[in-house]
Amino acid sequence: MRQNMNVVFIMTDQQRADSIGEDRHPCANYPNMEQLRRESVSFNRFYTAGLPCVPSRHAFLTGRQPWKVGVSGNRKFSTEGETTWMQLLRENGYRSVSVGKTHMIHAGSFHIQVPVGKSFGNQEGWDHFHPTASPESEENYYDIHIARRACETLDRLSDSEPFALFVGFHAPHEPYVMPEKYLDFCKPDDVPLPVNCHIDEYKTKSKAYRRRVDHFNNMFGDITDEMVRKGIASHYSMLKMVDDCVGILMDKLIEKNLLEHTLIVFASDHGELHGEHGIFNKGATQYESEIRLPFMIRFPDGRHAGKSVEALASSIDYAPTLFDIMGLSPDVSFPGHSLVPSIEDGSTVREYVTIADGDGAMGIRTNKHKLWYNSNFSDGEMYDLEKDPMEMDNLYPLPEYQALRSELFELMLHARLMDDHRDNQWTERERRLHDEIKSSYEPEIV
Template identity: 30%
Template structure:
């Protein structure tokens, strides 16, 4: 007798903003296949990466635990094999224990590279290199070029994303007695911004919006933003001008449209199955991208452009189609979505998203976020999102911001001084949350720890050292 439980397919992009989906209000971007998921299921418009940077976000997905639980608050290339002792079995192993065949295709971003994440099949850049002889990281220039528009050096049918999709389509299409749990994890639109032809000329920069900017004091109160601008060669002072920013956005959108085409092939493979309607698909990203908003680039900030993410849940046999919800959800909740669908709910630090859709569970009232840049001790940022408010605490200098997202969705000006009671309530909530998590490094006697302000310098991103003399590269 075949297993009647649903297949579960997670489809993930890297560094995709929540506003980069056509069917959710962006008329300038072409995403017909992601739009299919919007039409097929439930779209959450208040979804967050609770630590908006690569490694912590991915550890949250695979453990169902927040960064203060995993201990990974920044991009630290530490051995993660201990995480299962700390948080419980990884999601793939948990699903395998529940009788699912499991596979990962694409980026996993965990150390060491041979870490056992619990998948029956894992096909990533190592297999691509072995089969094709190509290195993923050499398809575009990095270092000083990382935020400048480029073209993928490999033809669109031969690049890593095409190879990934071929493998994922095969795994989705296999006919087995047990249901599958799969994660297909694309790297675009993570920089370098290098779409393949013809996606590199798909968007006219003159038709795209310029970045959103508030006053400089608000935009750069988080000292990581100017430090990252320097690190990623987007300059500490003047920044990338608006004309160039629109060109970069055109290439960023091109990468998303290219991945969208790959996603279309995945959806076709699902729809070719007899149990297509009993296949739960989640589409999400690990974090967003400032893309020039607030005079910044990259991620790790708690501005909406950086921390709010796409979050689509589709399951035609069980969930409504074309519904939009403004519940507060997070990457932490994906663990519970998968295990609940498998018939054995385990939420860990998340909430029951499927239950909230069905009306059987309450959505979260408050959502917390945390980030710390490694090797920069004073640099800890905490965030609380509740109702119309977003509170941000920066340990370095003990600075605070409050945004009224109902009145100021673009976060053009912070309003902490005008709302001291709200600030006090959310500050206390963050301190209590950190205390309960045992994060003693950030709290003391029930209050948030503050540190004297220090300017931080992350240096420059250099993939290959520059020579002492130009002619040395010719030797």
């Protein structure tokens, strides 16, 4: 692959994997994202390495695990010392620009801040149940403004030198305040209720789960079926706006004759529960709808268009995959794996993925099982994903599954140690520094 091709990375916030593709939710109808998927290779089992937003974006942009960059949930940001893939491209002659929502990860790129203005009125996050029209004008609504600024950036970058552009949208993250024309895109009466939800879960699930249920009940009272339908409908209405923004970007790339010279990557930072297990949002647990992401790569020459990959993949795999595709060998170490073998012939590059929030919780997902543990509560949840894909039967506390629990804990420890080991491999710069130190003849330097 040519080293001088452009890179456009589009990231949404809180978009479920089942919003795109053949098995998409019945309310999901997004022609621009579906067209991009038909032109791309898509990963059906792609997982975030970190929850929630900030750890996930750090993992995507640095290629490192949240615990290595010191990110704890959404409360702590790492703003100094990161090496991002955009910075590494800049060192290889690229102009790197980020537009919109990045959650403070600007290392290696010039960041274009887009003002929120009156986009969300007086609402803040968490509220899934009161969709309303934005008081902001449509063209200056936050996400639409981001798309417009990204297109203006493409106008100024589209010459002979390569560029990398990160475009970060806020939607479909709550609050569900949006331009009025999107409010009725998905109607609550058309929304099916989630099937993986039962009142007995409160008794059998983890303390972290019960704490999230209690939190929502304290905020909104009992979550009724009407509220669930309204929350899901509002989410998919917001996502329609994102789809239109993707169309605006793709039209600009076509207008500037950039598609044949640009690698396009599309992903979300994490998913959304949508009333499954009786809760909304993300981060307190690690159910599939939270941690599995839409992820696709469109090659400039049309290779692998429409191909689906079933191999497990993690967001820390994106950076090494990017440089493998581009034929670049930056002088850094990554814990992740290149997904090029999975893209080329479906090869398996990993037997598990890990998920951490940097705030005391970590999980591991294999092809058959999932375990997560929260150190703040000294308990967790465990599932047999072959027998129980809806994650209804928590095996963690059951005596007859203690051997499996121990096996997965050991694998999770192994995974963390191996990732740290891969992250600490010598770079050429460090090898040369070691040679300089050896020249001093200090004792114990070998």
